[in-house]
Amino acid sequence: MAIPSFKTVEHVIEELKPGYPVYCLRPAEISRQARFFLDKFPGRVLYAVKCNPHLEVLQILYDAGIRHFDTASLTEIALIREHFPQADCYFMHPVKARAAIRTADQVYNVDHYVIDHIKELEKIIDTKGGGDGSVVLVRIVTPVHDAQYQLSDKFGVPADQAAELLRQVHKAQFQTGVAFHVGSQCRTPEAFEDGVKTALDVIAEADVPVHYLDVGGGFPALYEDDFPPPLEDYFDSIERAFEQAKLRRDCVLMCEPGRALVASGCTLLTQIQLRKDNKLYINDGIYQSLSETVMGKMKLPARLINPNRSLSSTSQDFIMLGPTCDNLDILPTPFHLPDDAEEGDWIEIGQAGAYTNSAATRFNGFFPETFVSVDAPPLLPVAS
Ligand SMILES: Cc1ncc(COP(=O)(O)O)c(C=O)c1O
Structure with missing residues (x-):
């Protein structure tokens, strides 16, 4: 089902006057990135x-040419297989x-799996067996660099144990x-x-044929x-090592x-429900779309909008508070907005396409689920 389409975010406001949060997709931006x-x-x-995982986002990516999907659960697999066979x-x-392995194999014909432990390989051997052309990738730990989330804290076999696991995968005829x-x-x-160099060391030590190298x-x-x-610098770095x-x-x-x-292909349109001095109570927060402001300390660009009045030309920092009755529901970083912000004004928050709707809970009865598409540029941060 197509979502409503508008020329600008101001048109969204004029038409819907939304008192609820609205995700404003930028299809052209998502296609461009893809x-x-x-x-x-x-x-x-x-x-x-x-x-x-919003269907419209997946459709835009698919239309732009994306044909391969990293899925982490049966729900995600079903979503892709049923909509994009x-x-x-x-x-x-x-x-x-x-x-889940059995269903992925037998119902959805998934033939690429990742493991980081011998017991997970045994599960795959028990449930689907090898020798049918399926692929098993060994996820390894790589040297730590400056990243906001270190995923190797949770997953990955240390490089010095990975060669043996890779040999076992080969032996099981994957x-x-x-x-x-x-x-x-x-x-x-x-x-x-x-990361590529570490993977190559593991491959050399394992001394088995390797069909896939996945840089995540x-x-x-x-x-x-x-x-x-x-991003070109990242691609060059990978290409150099791979070549x-x-x-x-x-x-x-x-x-x-x-x-x-x-990330850049969606903004979040929120509304101010109450102003108390320098505090703005808005209708989305850390339990819904804005959890990354806490977990990843992400600072998002924002602008105040009210098509019905002219806004102050001077601005100030505001503390932003989410809609739940929970005292943790306060954004850690203030937003700099026109100093006459008031109840009923809207705040458009940029870079809201990644880990927003996918991480939102239904806590306290607040759940943003309205999506529209907007034919306007993204709202990007400006380098100071
Ligand atoms: C296995 C795997 N692949 C890819 C991703 C996507 O990472 P990012 O959004 O940082 O590109 C994640 C994120 O957690 C992941 O766990």
């Missing part, structure tokens, strides 16, 4: 569905229920692969070069006070971006 990855990344591009799903969660994730919102392109996600988006190097590798000629290089593909 085509950028498809054109410039020197390998196969998988979209990490967890980042934003021609697309491929990769089951990229290193810890899976046996029933096609083999090595995968890693340098951490989300990674600010150093060298992290990927180091972690490509950054822009946030306030957070302007990492351009020097002595791998099978048909070894497939893959990446699994989430954030960098969709």
